[in-house]
Amino acid sequence: MSNVIVLGAQWGDEGKGKVVDLLAERFDIVARYQGGHNAGHTVFIGEKKFVLKLIPSGILRPGVEAVIGNGVVIDLAALLDEIAALESHGIDATKQLRISNRAHVIFPFHRLIEKMSEARENRIPIGTTSRGIGPSYEDKTGRRGIRIADLYDPESFRDLYDTLAEDKKTLAATFNLHDTIDYAEIRAQHELYAEKIRPMVCDTAALLADAMARGKRILFEGAQGTMLDIDHGTYPFVTSSSASAGGASIGTGVPPTRIEGIIGVSKAYNTRVGSGPFPTESDDAAGDLLRREGNEFGAVTGRPRRCGWFDVPLLKYTAMVNGFDTLFIMKLDVLDCLEEIPVCVRYRLHSADVTEMPATYRALEAIEPVYENLPGWHTSTRGIARFDGLPTEARAYLKFLEERTGVEVGGVSTGPERNETIVRAGSKLERLIG
Numbered sequence: 001m002s003n004v005i006v007l008g009a010q011w012g013d014e015g016k017g018k019v020v021d022l023l024a025e026r027f028d029i030v031a032r033y034q035g036g037h038n039a040g041h042t043v044f045i046g047e048k049k050f051v052l053k054l055i056p057s058g059i060l061r062p063g064v065e066a067v068i069g070n071g072v073v074i075d076l077a078a079l080l081d082e083i084a085a086l087e088s089h090g091i092d093a094t095k096q097l098r099i100s101n102r103a104h105v106i107f108p109f110h111r112l113i114e115k116m117s118e119a120r121e122n123r124i125p126i127g128t129t130s131r132g133i134g135p136s137y138e139d140k141t142g143r144r145g146i147r148i149a150d151l152y153d154p155e156s157f158r159d160l161y162d163t164l165a166e167d168k169k170t171l172a173a174t175f176n177l178h179d180t181i182d183y184a185e186i187r188a189q190h191e192l193y194a195e196k197i198r199p200m201v202c203d204t205a206a207l208l209a210d211a212m213a214r215g216k217r218i219l220f221e222g223a224q225g226t227m228l229d230i231d232h233g234t235y236p237f238v239t240s241s242s243a244s245a246g247g248a249s250i251g252t253g254v255p256p257t258r259i260e261g262i263i264g265v266s267k268a269y270n271t272r273v274g275s276g277p278f279p280t281e282s283d284d285a286a287g288d289l290l291r292r293e294g295n296e297f298g299a300v301t302g303r304p305r306r307c308g309w310f311d312v313p314l315l316k317y318t319a320m321v322n323g324f325d326t327l328f329i330m331k332l333d334v335l336d337c338l339e340e341i342p343v344c345v346r347y348r349l350h351s352a353d354v355t356e357m358p359a360t361y362r363a364l365e366a367i368e369p370v371y372e373n374l375p376g377w378h379t380s381t382r383g384i385a386r387f388d389g390l391p392t393e394a395r396a397y398l399k400f401l402e403e404r405t406g407v408e409v410g411g412v413s414t415g416p417e418r419n420e421t422i423v424r425a426g427s428k429l430e431r432l433i434g
């Protein structure tokens with residue numbers, strides 16, 4: 001019955017890809033609403049493993065339409081690589097993929113601008129994925145960006161492009177950057193790319209409206225996570241788009257009133273890639289263990305992820321700004337070997353209790369997390385597919401998270417495979433996806 005959003009409740013990499021993959025068969029359309037090829041989840045087609053960055057993983061389900069919404073920024077070379085990889089596995093993207101004509105383009109010079117910006121003296125380095133995401137969104141907000149639709153109007157594309165290129169040349173000269181960029185070649189390349197994707201480009205808001213009118217169901221796939229949201233995240237250590245639930249409407253043109261359910265995805269612990277505050281980070285042997293057991297290395301950049309403990313105040317905050325109906329707790333099995341599991345239950349700052357998520361990264365960096373230790377279960381939960389099949393302590397752990405965050409734990413993942421999953425009987429999750 002409903003259109004549902006699946007999004008990250010922490011700093012990304014929570015395992016949304018698996019959840020979307022599991023749920024996709026119950027929906028007609030999977031739509032991405034923000035971000036670009038900075039996101040990534042590993043998928044398997046047969047034995048072969050590859051990373052989908054831009055294309056919603058719904059494309060792997062025959063008959064499911066995959067939509068890249070207007071809120072996404074698109075590197076066309078990266079998109080064409082993904083399309084080619086899918087085609088080499090017999091998946092015809094032209095049939096299943098639709099690309100918004102209002103999405104903005106990332107050009108190769110956006111990466112250069114990003115490099116320049118990250119390296120600048122007196123600037124806080126964010127530790128971005130270096131994909132040109134931020135600079136492309138800057139051009140969008142600066143109202144000089146180029147959208148997919150512009151590529152099909154050759155004269156205005158040339159005008160817009162040449163003006164943008166002039167802008168970037170001036171910036172590069174100002175900052176003494178001497179990378180050789182062949183702007184004319186990039187323009188010509190994009191004229192070719194545009195022809196290649198032409199059959200997939202359309203007004204995706206109209207497509208989604210039409211689909212809803214015909215009773216079709218949409219699954220919105222968030223990229224990154226709420227704490228990386230440009231407004232609600234740990235600014236400035238965030239990505240440049242609206243990763244939280246509100247972004248789904250803005251980034252697809254589907255009215256908020258047509259979205260009926262919001263599933264928050266969280267690890268049973270916590271990770272973050274790149275710089276920025278992380279109150280429950282465990283920068284020691286326990287963190288190393290989580291990284292090893294959870295194979296916590298970035299899907300896009302391969303960077304080791306910073307690891308730490310489940311953070312109740314953070315989850316309550318992301319539940320507040322998103323309105324989670326239910327939580328999907330991922331990677332429970334990674335905790336199998338622990339004697340005790342610390343969970344942050346509240347924040348203290350300058351010896352006082354903190355009741356609201358601090359707005360500045362300086363305050364967040366100064367947070368002292370207060371932990372409660374929960375008993376571990378010392379036995380494998382790998383592959384358990386029923387809630388009452390979990391060890392008592394694992395159930396107690398999940399119930400603790402549920403009580404303290406105030407959001408039901410509707411789903412639990414106990415391994416990477418589709419069948420290594422629990423959907424709790426009678427939960428809101430079960431009703432939403434039913």
Ligand code: IMP
Pocket residue numbers: 011012013038039040126127128129130131132133134223224228237238239240273274275
């Ligand atoms: P950007 O999105 O490349 O601008 O990077 C901004 C911040 O978001 C950096 O800390 C990145 O590590 C982080 N980030 C971007 N995409 C992802 C993701 O898919 N998972 C986790 N972190 C991400």
